Amino acid sequence: MDSTWYTLREEDSILSPALLIYPHRVWTNIVRMLKITDGPERLRPHVKTHKMAEVVSMQLASGIRKFKAATIAEAEMLAGTGAEDVLLAYPLVGPNLDRFVALQQQFPQVIFQAVVDHAEVLELMSECFSYHGLEIPTLVDLDLGLQRTGCSLEEAYALYQAIAELPGIFPGGLHAYDGHLSQRDYEERKAAVMEVYQPVTELKERLIAEGFEVPAFVCGGSPTFAIHAEYPDRECSPGTCVLWDAGYQHLAEEVPFEPAIALFTRVVSRPGRNLLCLDLGTKSLSTDSAERVQFPDYPDAKIVHHYEEHMVIELPGADQIALGKALYGIPWHVCPTVALFEEATVVEDGIARGTWQVLARRRKITV
Known part of the structure; x- marks a missing residue:
């Protein structure tokens, strides 16, 4: 992997561990998303990956107007940044029902949409909204x-x-997420999508035939994004594409996205032969996969221990690596990793140029 895109020219001023974001690569990914859907009309990107208002602003500047969110905070961030249409793809139970109402009242110009999967919740939604x-x-x-x-x-x-x-309430359409379709072989994944969605398509056609409006058919995530884009009646809602990560690089090699996030960490100790201890603990990196992170400059590195504030890696020649040396890592799963940081350091041309707040990592902004 070309190290020129993620390496900082001046490392001494950056606290570690840090989350680095590269706007030119974010923009490249946005452009490639738009190319896959042939424009913004059928694109409804999920913001759960980045949770940053600045990334939303970039997407708005590209012509994207519809978005998807998983939390009230994400929906509020979208509305506050200028989104026109926000689908909250999460069940509205408990206090979130009243929070959803408050959100619509605070941003009356925004079209907020909801999802439902149980009749008992639907009745509560109807009562509250009416x-x-x-x-x-x-x-x-x-x-x-x-x-x-x-x-x-x-x-x-x-x-x-x-x-x-x-x-x-009134019919907004159908929402279908297929996160379990993660076959590494593209043709196998495509065949699985076609099989799984055939009865969904039949349901949609039945609803329309019987006089129901089905305004939106929101489908898929990042691994199935390009597949759903082939169907003109489907809105696509990928999330990870905008930042990408090592996990999807491995899974979905056929799509043209590139990592736009890197982790910055330092060697804090050498606990043994061929061992390095980094300040990249579990409080700074998602642990929901065994791989966790790839160090492109050190592809042979293997994680042997992972603690709250420490990561121990095994690496041939580790004894020659100086204490305090900076390493760069690409997270295996970027979405939960981003949520562990309050801010991301913005890197342009190898220079740190300020920070972007990971605003919607909060459970509550104002609503």
Whole structure:
């Protein structure tokens, strides 16, 4: 990997560990997303990966107007930055129902959309929204096998019908996430998408045939982005594409995205032969995968221990690496890694030029 894009010219002023972001690579990824969908009309990027208002501003500047969020805070960040259409793709239960109302009241110019997967929640949404004089477009969230959220295809028709009949809500379409379709072979992944979505397409066609409006059909994530883009009736909602990571570089080699984030860490000790201790602990890096991070300058490095504030790696020739030396890493899973940092250092032409706040890492901004 070319080290010129992530290496800082002046490292001494940067505290470690640090999250580095490279705007020119972010912009390149945005342009490539738009090329895949042939423009912004069918693109509804998820902001859960970056959680930064500055990245949203870049996406808005590219012509993107629709977005997807997983938290109220992300939705508020989007509205505050100028997004026109925000889909909150997360069940509205507990206090989040009232927070959603407050969000719509605070940003009346924004179209906020909701999802639902259970009739009992739908009734609460209808009661709450109608009480406040709101009419919220609501999408049925479908479970395609991930078994996380979403109703079954058998339950979806009745739920959609209820949305059309209850006050305070109206049909917004269908939402389907396919995060379990992660075959490394592209053709196998594409075949799996076609198989899984065939009954969804039949449901959509049945709804339309029976007189229901289905304004949006929001599908997929980053690994299946290019596949869904081939279908003109689908909105695509990739998230990781804008920053990319080592995990998806490994999984989805066929897509043209590039990492726009790097981790900056230092050697703090040499605990043994061929061992280095870095200040890149579990509080600075996602631990939901065994690989965790790749060090492009040291491809033979292997993690042997990982503690809250320390990472011990095994590396041939480690004894020759000076204490205090800076290393750069590409996270295996960028989304939860970004959320561990309050800010990202902006790097342009190898120079640190300020910071961007990871604003929506908060559970609450104002609402």
